Amino acid sequence: MKQIIAKVISNTRILKELERRRALKRPQPRDVLGSYLLWLDCPELTPKAKPGQFVMVRCGGKTILPRPFSIHQVNNKGNIALFFAVWEDGKGTNWLSQRHIGSKVELFGPLGVDFSIRSDSRNLLLVAGGIGIAPLYFLAQEAVKKTRSVTLLLGAATASQIYPKNLLPSRIKTVITTEDGSAGKKGRVIDLVPEFIDRADQVFACGPIPMYREMYLQRRKFLKNKPTQVSLETVMGCGRGVCYGCTIKTKKGLQEICRDGPIFDLDDIM
Amino acid sequence: MNFSVELAPKHPCGLLLANPVMTAAGTFGYGTEIEDEHLFDIQKLGAVVCKGTTLEPKKGNLQPRLVETASGLLNSIGLQNIGVAALIREKAPIWVKWRVPVIVNIAGETLSDYAKLAMRLDGVAGISGLEVNISCPNIKAGGAEFGANPDSAAAVTRAVRKATSLPILVKLAPNTSDISRVAVAVAEAGADAISLINTLRGMAIDIHRRRSVLGNITGGLSGPAIKPVALSMVYQVAGVVDIPVVGCGGITTAQDAIEFIMAGASAVQVGTASFANPSVFLDILKGIKQFMQKEGIKDVSEFIGVVSG
Ligand SMILES: Cc1cc2nc3c(=O)[nH]c(=O)nc-3n(C[C@H](O)[C@H](O)[C@H](O)COP(=O)(O)OP(=O)(O)OC[C@H]3O[C@@H](n4cnc5c(N)ncnc54)[C@H](O)[C@@H]3O)c2cc1C
Ligand SMILES: Cc1cc2nc3c(=O)[nH]c(=O)nc-3n(C[C@H](O)[C@H](O)[C@H](O)COP(=O)(O)O)c2cc1C
Ligand code: FES
Numbered sequence: 001m002k003q004i005i006a007k008v009i010s011n012t013r014i015l016k017e018l019e020r021r022r023a024l025k026r027p028q029p030r031d032v033l034g035s036y037l038l039w040l041d042c043p044e045l046t047p048k049a050k051p052g053q054f055v056m057v058r059c060g061g062k063t064i065l066p067r068p069f070s071i072h073q074v075n076n077k078g079n080i081a082l083f084f085a086v087w088e089d090g091k092g093t094n095w096l097s098q099r100h101i102g103s104k105v106e107l108f109g110p111l112g113v114d115f116s117i118r119s120d121s122r123n124l125l126l127v128a129g130g131i132g133i134a135p136l137y138f139l140a141q142e143a144v145k146k147t148r149s150v151t152l153l154l155g156a157a158t159a160s161q162i163y164p165k166n167l168l169p170s171r172i173k174t175v176i177t178t179e180d181g182s183a184g185k186k187g188r189v190i191d192l193v194p195e196f197i198d199r200a201d202q203v204f205a206c207g208p209i210p211m212y213r214e215m216y217l218q219r220r221k222f223l224k225n226k227p228t229q230v231s232l233e234t235v236m237g238c239g240r241g242v243c244y245g246c247t248i249k250t251k252k253g254l255q256e257i258c259r260d261g262p263i264f265d266l267d268d269i270m
Numbered sequence: 271m272n273f274s275v276e277l278a279p280k281h282p283c284g285l286l287l288a289n290p291v292m293t294a295a296g297t298f299g300y301g302t303e304i305e306d307e308h309l310f311d312i313q314k315l316g317a318v319v320c321k322g323t324t325l326e327p328k329k330g331n332l333q334p335r336l337v338e339t340a341s342g343l344l345n346s347i348g349l350q351n352i353g354v355a356a357l358i359r360e361k362a363p364i365w366v367k368w369r370v371p372v373i374v375n376i377a378g379e380t381l382s383d384y385a386k387l388a389m390r391l392d393g394v395a396g397i398s399g400l401e402v403n404i405s406c407p408n409i410k411a412g413g414a415e416f417g418a419n420p421d422s423a424a425a426v427t428r429a430v431r432k433a434t435s436l437p438i439l440v441k442l443a444p445n446t447s448d449i450s451r452v453a454v455a456v457a458e459a460g461a462d463a464i465s466l467i468n469t470l471r472g473m474a475i476d477i478h479r480r481r482s483v484l485g486n487i488t489g490g491l492s493g494p495a496i497k498p499v500a501l502s503m504v505y506q507v508a509g510v511v512d513i514p515v516v517g518c519g520g521i522t523t524a525q526d527a528i529e530f531i532m533a534g535a536s537a538v539q540v541g542t543a544s545f546a547n548p549s550v551f552l553d554i555l556k557g558i559k560q561f562m563q564k565e566g567i568k569d570v571s572e573f574i575g576v577v578s579g
Contacts (some may be wrong), residue, residue, distance in 0.1 A: 001307040003548055058546045064493050065338050066546045091338075108309075108548060235336045237343070238545045240307065242299035244321075244350045245336040254329060254350070259303075 001240070002044045003108040008099045009039040009079055018161050031088040035131065036097050037167070040105060043078030048110055051139035052231060052263040055082070055109030056239040059092035067092040068236050068258075070135035070206075071110060083134045111239050112262050115139050115204055115229055117148065125200035125226075126152045129189050129207025133163050135231050136206050140169045151175065151196055155189025155207075158182050190214060193222045203228040205266075216270040228266040232257050271562055272569040273555075275316070275536045277514050278399070278437035278462035285399050285437040285462065287316035287371065287537060290570055291527065291555045294518050294541030295319045295375035295401060295441070296347065300361045301368075310549045313369045316537055320361070322377040322403050325386055327353035332485030337474050342495030342520075343542050344472050346486035349377055349406075354390050365396030373399040373439065379409040381429045388433035400436050402426060402461075405443035405468040405490075417443035417468075420455035427459035439516060442466040444496075444503060453507040464507060465516035465539065467500045493542040494520040501533055508534020508575055522550070524557020531558075534575040 015035035045055070049071050056066035073081035086093040099105055115135070117124065124143050126136045133154060143150050150172040156162050159182035168174055176184030177192055185192065190211055197203070203226050205212065212230050215222045234257050237245035241259035248257060251268045255261065278285035293301070293315065301318040304310070312318065330350025337344045352360070357374070365372040374397050378384040384402065391397055404417035404426050416422045427440050440461040446452055453464055469490025474483040482488070500519025508515045517535030521527050522543040530538050543550045558570075567573055 001309060003309060056546075062341070063338065064341065064343050064542065064546065065336070106547070235334055235338075237336050237345070238297070238548075240548065241303050243297055243336075243345075243545065244330060244347045245345060247330060247335070247350055248333065249329075 001108060001111065003106075004042055004044050005104050005106050006040040006042040008101055008103050008105060009041055010101060011036055011038045011097070011099050013097070014164055014167065016160055018157060030090070033086040033088055033094070034097070035083065035085045037072075038082045038084065038096065038099070039079050040082070040107075041079055042107070045109060046074050046078050046080060049074050049080060050110065050114035051142050052115035052135050053110040053112050054135075054239075054262060055080075055107045056111065056236070057082075057092070057096065058106040059095045061091055061095040063092045063095065065235075065237060066107075066239065067096070068111075068239055070138075070231065072134045072137050073141065074138060083131070083137070085131045108239075112258055113260065115263050117143060117146065118202060118227070121148065121201035123149045123199050123201050124151070125193070125196050125203045126150060127189060127193060127203065127205040127207065128152065128154050129205075129211050130156050130161065132206030132231075134206065136204060137169060139204055140172050144169065144171045151200070153177070153189050153192045153196065155179075155192075190222065197222065197224050197226060200226055202226060205229070206231040212266060213270065216266055223266075229263050230266050230269070231262045232264055232269065233262065271559065271567075273559070275514070275570055277439065277516065277536060280513065281437045281462045283437065285371065289316040289555055290531065290537035290558070291315060291551050292317040292373075292516070292537055292539045293319050293544070293551065294539035295403065296321050297541035297544055300357070301372060302361060302364050304548070310552055314555070315370050315551055317371045317373055317398070319373045319375055319401055319539060320357075321351050322349050322375045323351050323354050323357050323387065324349060324377050325354055325383055327351065327356065334483060334485055337483045337489070339472070339474055339491070340495060342472075342491050342493040344474055344484060344489040344491055345469070346484045346489035348486060354387055358390065358394050362394050362396035368396075371398035372396060373401050375401040375403055375441070376430075377403040377406045379406060381425055384426050385429040385433045388430040388436075392434040392436060397436065399439060399462075400430065400434060401439040401441050401465060402430050403441050403468065405441070405445070415443055415445060417452060418446045420451045423452045424455040424459040427456045427461050431460035437462040439463045439465045441468055442503075442507070443468045444470050444499060449503050450506050450510045453511050457511040457513050461513060463514040463516060463536075464511060465518060466507060467496070467503050467519045470496055470499065492520070494522055496520050497526060501529055504530055504535050505533040505577070509578065521554070524554045524561060527554050527558055528561055528573075531570065531574055532577045534578070536574055
């Protein structure tokens with residue numbers, strides 16, 4: 001792990017604000033004001049970074065705790081990208097969205113455990129709910145490098161929230177769904193899973209807890225006993241396993257999400 | 271320049287720190303985690319204070335355990351820890367090899383818990399001292415904190431004193447009506463030093479869900495929000511006891527640390543600030559050195575408690 005000051009290479013809003021209340025017709029406590037793709041120059045971090053791992057970003061302004069973000073992309077020039085949603089009244093994400101090219105951002109990482117692709121897995125099924133594409137993008141890139149075949153199921157509330165097609169990783173198959181049917185198939189991303197599960201050797205998912213719960217409760221239908229890894233979120237203090245702020249109960253006993261995760265086997269956490 | 275400070279001048283072995291910057295209990299694990307990370311040289315710290323340790327392992331509270339508040343952090347970890355036996359078995363052998371002294375923070379629910387803990391840790395190689403957390407509910411006295419009144423605070427101190435030959439720091443809770451009286455009682459009962467403050471009880475509510483944010487309803491407030499409170503309590507306590515005082519609460523910069531030392535602290539502990547900046551300890555130490563250089567101060571002791579009433 002390294003603690004560094006990274007220069008901002010670019011910081012672009014690639015998804016506009018989501019008026020969730022209207023789009024989803026159900027009450028949401030907070031709206032998303034847009035989602036940003038932030039490229040940072042951090043050659044100290046890239047050699048060690050693996051898909052599923054995250055970094056802690058010190059967000060300045062009025063924040064006390066650093067904010068965890070998955071490593072979204074890594075390139076061969078020593079840069080990493082974060083893909084983050086800016087929350088209405090989110091102190092850290094608003095601050096981060098206002099960093100301009102050339103400004104400095106303090107962060108440390110890479111942290112946590114990565115996704116693991118089994119040596120005998122040929123076909124990988126990636127399931128991304130909304131911002132859940134953040135860690136799965138990096139996984140898709142690495143899997144392609146390792147000559148695996150990748151299918152990415154990408155779901156969002158509405159068309160404006162779907163990751164731009166021209167920015168998606170190449171050489172993978174992407175299937176899009178929206179809850180309102182404004183792009184791709186209409187419905188939830190999870191409902192696409194049964195259609196693709198037979199061919200998959202392994203499943204990797206990132207999305208909200210209810211999505212994981214449903215996948216698990218109906219695992220015969222959705223997963224057909226295919227090994228499934230998911231990425232978990234909690235509020236984090238240290239991100240380094242020293243404060244016990246992120247502890248959860250698992251089938252393997254108490255685990256710290258920041259150190260024993262954020263990637264877990266779905267079976268272990270349900 | 272001399273940065274070293276003695277935290278237990280009345281103790282036969284003493285507790286000499288190479289510099290006045292320590293970690294705060296519960297925010298630095300067992301110190302062993304950071305070693306694996308190679309983030310900075312832990313041996314450069316004044317002392318490491320480890321996670322609060324109980325007789326049996328503890329699972330801690332329900333999630334959520336943390337919530338950021340205005341200039342502060344509320345936590346309700348619930349003393350999750352591996353228990354004293356595992357600490358002696360797994361951690362102490364690592365500490366033995368360190369130059370930096372390790373102080374074990376202990377917590378109990380009864381006087382006998384504290385005494386037993388102190389006894390088990392007495393003579394364990396790798397442990398240089400104990401810090402007694404008296405912000406715990408006293409089960410036998412209806413759950414009031416031991417640290418809330420002078421008598422129960424003194425009783426805990428005496429129980430630990432009798433059970434160990436290690437230097438002991440007693441860590442005071444701010445949740446009391448008269449911290450000076452508690453401090454005097456603890457000093458008279460045999461504490462080698464006093465550290466303060468632990469977190470202030472606090473709460474946050476999620477107005478959409480209409481319930482408390484923390485799984486445990488209330489928690490302890492730390493961070494810059496509590497700094498002025500901590501500073502004034504350090505000032506107050508340093509004025510009434512003749513043993514060293516260790517200041518803690520919201521320290522983020524060298525300036526903060528110097529304020530605490532001027533208020534009467536011989537050393538400082540840093541917790542919450544290390545979450546956003548894991549190597550903050552060394553930044554603070556560097557800042558203190560620069561300050562001393564500029565002001566022509568040769569020894570930390572020259573400015574301990576220079577602000578006095
Ligand atoms: C391992 C991990 C990886 C993540 N990766 C991404 C990512 O790639 N892209 C992305 O958009 N988001 C990601 N998140 C969620 C992201 O950390 C939060 O959206 C962000 O912290 C919100 O900060 P804020 O300042 O806007 O909100 P505030 O409301 O100001 O935050 C207050 C506190 O709550 C915490 N918090 C709020 N929401 C969350 C959340 N959903 N998860 C964890 N902590 C939260 C904050 O960190 C902060 O400590 C990840 C979370 C974790 C745990
Ligand atoms: C996550 C967390 C866990 C803590 N655990 C303990 C503990 O186990 N024992 C203890 O005496 N104090 C504990 N504390 C209190 C700190 O040691 C310190 O007294 C307090 O946080 C104020 O300092 P700070 O503002 O620098 O964090 C904890 C604080 C935090 C934030
Ligand atoms: S966030 Fe501190 S232990 Fe995980």
